[in-house]
Amino acid sequence: MKFRSIRSRLILFMLLATTVPLLLSITITYIHTKETIKEQALEENRNLIYQGKVNLTNYLNSINQASLTLYTDANFLRNLRKIPDDYRAVAEVYTSLQNILNTVHGIERIYLHATQSGQSTLVTPAIYPKREYRTEPYISTQGYEKYTTAIEPTHKSHDYGFPPSPTSYSDKMVFTFHRSITNVPSEKVLALLAIDVSLDSVADITEQLFNKDKEQLLVVDQGGTVVYSGRDSQLGTQITDKELLTRIKGTQTEGFFESGGAMNVFEKMQTPYTEWTIIKRIPNSTLYERARQLTQINAAIAVIALGIIIFGTLFISIRITEPIKRLTSYMNRIQSGQLDVDISWNRQDETGIMFTRFRQMMDTINNLILREYRLELANKTNQLKALQAQINPHFLYNTLQSIGTLALQNNVPRIYALLSSLAKIMRYSMRNNDVLVTLRDEADHVRLYLELQKERFGDQLVYTLDLAPDTLDKPMPKMILQPLIENYFKHGMDHEGRQGMVRIESHMREDGVLQIVIENNGSRIEPEKLATLQEQLAGRGNGELEDEWAGDNGEIGVRNVLLRLQLYTPHDVGMRIENLEPYGVRISLEIDTEDMQDMRTGENKTAEARTGTGPREVHTEEN
Structure with missing residues (x-):
């Protein structure tokens, strides 16, 4: 692969454009995340430690307050002088110490030494109190006589010189709260109090931190x-x-x-x-574990993204350069004189548009070679068809006029009226220059058609035209209503039973859409055929409609009506067909009159320029 090729340059550019930003993003993200995590962790841990400090302080204060309850007992200080000979005093001292033991959770044992009587007492939750005479307190408490309160650091539990009991745990770690009990207000020490506290209570507080x-x-x-x-x-x-x-x-x-x-x-x-x-x-x-994890995730995503980018770059570069090579090959063949080269490229992207335009250009070049000959031949053919199309209708129209005149001469006015209606219908259909008409024109044409049908069916047919006045001058394509009404007489009218009915109504919606509704009381459409018909109408004419609704021998049917409506407006045109209860069919048309008005204005200007005449005023007979 040459470095100057588009493919290699594109790959190099994409790699540089993605790799450098990714690496910078990962580095900056790691540094920023690291600092952010540090700040968050510092704030969180400060709050945690502060809460732990408050809880520990409260716990130590509860021990301190429990030891102060000895001063609230009026007999306790007096009992210290009476023991060991006064058993009642001994019992009251036991009770006071037992109350402290039960007040605060986590106290392992309480040691009390009365300095005047030399009585040492040990109270634990598991055994009965122990006491003995000692000339001086236990050695571990002697250093705290000068403090009112103090805490001895963590040490192994012991029984303060008393014989160990089966429930003693010498390996258990405790800290000791010491208090000197004085004869207030003097500073004379009456006793030394030592409270051993288990570290389990401290652990309960700190393990949450x-x-x-x-x-x-x-x-x-x-x-x-x-x-x-x-x-x-x-x-x-x-x-x-x-x-x-x-x-x-x-x-x-x-x-x-x-x-x-x-x-x-x-x-x-x-x-x-x-x-x-x-x-x-x-x-x-x-x-920084979360920062590393985030960086690892970002790195993994970057590697995956880089792989996808490399693959995508190769894929895109191939898709860009391959059409260029293919188009160059076509150009070489055309340059050699092969103007009928089959240019095929089925993509829907820009390259597909380029090949389509190139193919259209070649078609245009090939068409220009024979254009004059083909155009001359087409013009002559069209002129011949136009002359043929005008001869037969004009002949029939003139013939009907002659027959009508003969009917009047023979005093048969009804025949003259019917022939006049038929002649007007034919004249309306022969107005080839009028692509768009008003609803008034369409209604007059339908009224003439229904009058002819009423002559055929007599009292077996009634019809109603309920057209809103503001809709009569709205433009619409020519020959839209009559084919839809004709379907009723072909397929829906009951010729032997109930009286036939046709109703046509119109009104303008607020959004400027003309809505026309045609109803009859004929036979209903079979559900399967109706479902197929509705699906095909929703597909805007894609596919063939049912034969009985598409017209006979190529005549205008429902599908052609819809296609012509769509032909004269760029917006959606609605047509709905539904069965009525208990019988009958309703056809609803929705026409955007603004588009029709613009098209009609353009046609009128063209006609005025061609004929030199102004707009034609239409007078409609109201029935």
């Missing part, structure tokens, strides 16, 4: 110890990420930063008894 399989969430205290993590191996360990430690110990209460191939979103919980930081770590692989 992240995807365990793809993301990581940490709750870290101000010392960098992991209070909660989705990974059990990190519980109670120290954070080693320097960037993260800097953010935890800094003054910024919320924000985000990127490190280690992930985006970290954090927010601090600031309460009187602790300062936890909630950190959500989202790996870039998870964060």
Whole structure:
């Protein structure tokens, strides 16, 4: 394939015009999508972490409030001095601790050490309370005597020095809420309270904030110890990420930063008894997963589109260049003298139009060679036919006039009237120059025809012409109504039974369409034939109509009426045929009178120029 050919240039152009924009579109889309996803993810996760912070704060506040209920018990502080000798005081202390245990969900155990009596008490949900005398509190609580409230980081559960019970779980991770109970308003410590809280309650809150399989969430205290993590191996360990430690110990209460191939979103919980930081770590692989998927989808679509474009370019280039080669071959043959070349090309596109025009050009050239001879021969033939067509009708018309005159001489006026009607009908049909007439002319012609039929059938026939006055001067093609009425006498009239009836009415629609309705009470059309007839009429004359409705021996029938109506107007012309109940047939015609008026004006101007006369006034006899 030569590079200068249209096909190769078209392929190269299409590849460049599609590949470059596709690659730029994919790149820009990926960058924009990545930034958009980052912004959306940051906003969503900020809201999630804030909600988690509120829920965790509320949960810790509920534990704090539960521990403060000891101060609302007027006998509790007094009972701390009475134990262990006063069993009633011991029971009331048990009850107070048991109330705290039952108030907040997730409390594993409560340890209380009374400093004055040396009584240590342990309350758990699964076993009976334990108590024993100790000179000092359990070692894990001693460091919190100086704090009113504090939270011990996550650690393994233990029984505060009491013998383990069958239901004890030493491997379970908990965090401890410490409170020093003082003799208000003095600051003297009466007891130390330690409440172990299961991480399950924290997990119930935080697990809604992240995807365990793809993301990581940490709750870290101000010392960098992991209070909660989705990974059990990190519980109670120290954070080693320097960037993260800097953010935890800094003054910024919320924000985000990127490190280690992930985006970290954090927010601090600031309460009187602790300062936890909630950190959500989202790996870039998870964060930009949707962007990569979208890019992969776009790339796949681009590859498919590129393949389709290449195939389409080849296909189109072949379809463009092949006709050029074929046309060049035809031209070479014509140049050699073969003027009768069969130029065939069956496409419906521009190339088909080009071949059609070329074929028409060759036909025109071939026709011009014999034009003078053929035109002269056609003119002579037409002149002969025109003379023959005029002789017979004029002879018959003149003969009828002579017979009518003879009838008057012999005092037979009825015969003269009938012959005059027949002569007028023949004269109307011989007006070859009048292609378009008015509805008034058509109605007069139909009235003469019906009068002749009434002479034949007598009282067995009645007819009515109900024509709106504004329709009488509307133009329409000549000889439209009489063939349709003639079908009634040929095929529909009951010659032995009921009285025959023909009704013709007309009116103008608002859209300027003349509507003419012809009804009779003759025999109905068989349903099968009527369906076929309606289908053929809907096809605008395509196909043959039923023989009895198409006319005999080539005479004008329903199909010819429709074709002539369509011939004189570029718009749709409606004709409907339907059966009436219980008998009879209705034919409806719809004619666009504006097109007819334009055509009639043109014909009148042509006739005036040819004859030098003005318009002819028509006087119609009203019956």
